Amino acid sequence: MVKLLIIADDFTGALDTGVQFAARGAATRVVTDLAYDFTLADAEVLVMVAETRHLPPEEAYDVVYRTARNAREAGIPYIYKKTDSALRGNIGSELTAVMDAAGSDTIAFLPAFPKMGRVTRNGVHYVDGVPVAESVFGKDPFEPVKASAVAQIVGGQTEVPVVLHRLDEAAVPGAPGIQVYDATTDEDLARIGGELGTERLRLSAGCAGFATALADVLGLNGTEPQMPQLPSAFFVACGSVNPVTLRQMRWAEQNGFVHIHLEPVQKLEPAWLESEDCGIKIRIWLEQARNSGRCILDVNDPMGLDDTAVYAKTHGLTTEDLRVRISTQLAHLMKRLLDGGLDAAILCTGGDTLLALMRTVGTAELTPVRELTTGAVLTNFVYRGKTYYIISKSGGFGEPDLFCKLVAFVRAGSQKEDAVC
Structure with a gap:
């Protein structure tokens, strides 16, 4: 039975998030069919490629809402909304859709990916030390990121409150809303995940960066996969x-x-x-x-x-x-x-x-x-x-x-x- 559903906004993000679980030995599948029957899956971790990054916000909300609702009806206990590590796309509307589908007033959002130089400090998202709107992603020809403050990006796409958590604050949320956590290292992500625990992580969001910590908190592991023999070309x-x-x-x-x-x-x-x-x-x-x-x-x-x-x-x-x-x-x-x-x-x-x-x-x-x-x-x-x-x-x-x-x-x-x- 599927224990965790990851809803990804694009294909490469689906894979680099899903592989964090596969690398620990959790049976993981990535699917592109939005009508996929969750009850038939032979995996612990299922990654759905929703491909919502380029959709209008209302359409992205509908796709994510239906997917999250179907997951709940199928009895999947944990949902992770995979977002872009440079904060492109319909993040606010998609996090709202997950919350609405689950009937929840809160979701943990950890957008940092320290290994790739994406960190969140004092509520501002950075890429290789540069505020994201001033990085190459601010010049994206299809979907430029126009702000660097996470609350401004997410809050501009939803009416749900955005609650910021600095590194020196307790991870446990004190008010409803989208809980945005600062993180500059993998250790930060692991600590926050541990403090939130399994119950508060039934709904969570972020990119591949937090996936590693989430896998550890949820105990999704097994025999690590071996490198297959590949064509030399x-x-x-x-x-x-x-x-x-x-x-x-x-x-x-x-x-x-x-x-x-x-x-x-x-x-x-x-x-x-x-x-x-x-x-x-x-x-x-x-x-x-x-x-x-x-x-x-x-x-x-x-x-x-x-x-x-x-x-x-x-x-x-x-x-x-x-x-x-x-x-x-x-x-x-x-x-x-x-x-x-x-x-x-x-x-x-x-x-x-x-x-x-x-x-x-x-x-x-x-x-x-x-x-x-x-x-x-x-x-x-x-x-x-x-x-x-x-x-x-x-x-x-x-x-x-x-x-x-x-x-x-x-x-x-x-x-x-x-x-x-």
């Missing part, structure tokens, strides 16, 4: 436009990766998928992947060019059109590559990319395996009877040499340990 499907990922790709290209930039028509026009040119490109890309062993298929324009923006303006495409079309098109290209025999560990950057791929190959369930490094999660899915290994990574995570480090993990897992970068 490494293929990146990049759907992220985050500057952090752009730096990682430049580093990888400078260290021997084949870097393929999709042209505007290739990433925006569905009709191109059926063209002879697409078939030719697929064969070329497969050959490049086989020969190089390290390949990037990238939706970003080459540095210094703005071909996509020009194309979008010429064809009357909105920012939302671009987001949806690009992720969908990249997913279809990846399916064509898999159907063509691509045999590689696949790194997907950006939650939209991974969700679109799962939908395109008709798979609604993934199994987290282990975290290769903070924020990069190895998972697997079955397509046409074959198990494929996917590494998921949020666009804003990781050092510049991350792709090279992940290749080393993959080569070690494939028992091929030659130098890579």
Whole structure:
């Protein structure tokens, strides 16, 4: 029976949160079907990809409310609302939805992820020492974060009171509302989780940062998973436009990766998928992947060019059109590559990319395996009877040499340990 339901606002966040439980041996599944029957799950921890980050607040509320209500009706005792570690999305409306569905007047919210440089101090959220609204997330082309005070962000999306808890205050809430906790270290998160205890954590929220502490408090553990044997080739499907990922790709290209930039028509026009040119490109890309062993298929324009923006303006495409079309098109290209025999560990950057791929190959369930490094999660899915290994990574995570480090993990897992970068 499911003991904990995690409701995630995007796919990569679902995986990097769920893997914190899988890594401790708790049977964990990640599902994308909002109509999933909770009573049929064969896991202790179930992660639902609600994909609400880009929805209007009212729609996000409805999705989360229905999911939380169904969980309660199925007898699931604990619900964790996974939120973005940079505070993007509909956090206030979604936390309110969980509270309303459970008939509760309080929920613990711990947004910090210290391992990734996200901390909350005096009610202000920081990314690598910079207030979040002044970081790269304040410049997000799809959903910029416009404030750094957690109460201002959350309070602007709900009428529920927001109650702040400083580090030197007791964790036990004294008034109803969304209880926001400061935390700057993993030890802070563990201490707060311990002070709140199992009863006050029946409803809680945060990102992957607090998931580790929650797993310990709830006693969700077992036999730790082993590293599976992986294909030695490494293929990146990049759907992220985050500057952090752009730096990682430049580093990888400078260290021997084949870097393929999709042209505007290739990433925006569905009709191109059926063209002879697409078939030719697929064969070329497969050959490049086989020969190089390290390949990037990238939706970003080459540095210094703005071909996509020009194309979008010429064809009357909105920012939302671009987001949806690009992720969908990249997913279809990846399916064509898999159907063509691509045999590689696949790194997907950006939650939209991974969700679109799962939908395109008709798979609604993934199994987290282990975290290769903070924020990069190895998972697997079955397509046409074959198990494929996917590494998921949020666009804003990781050092510049991350792709090279992940290749080393993959080569070690494939028992091929030659130098890579």
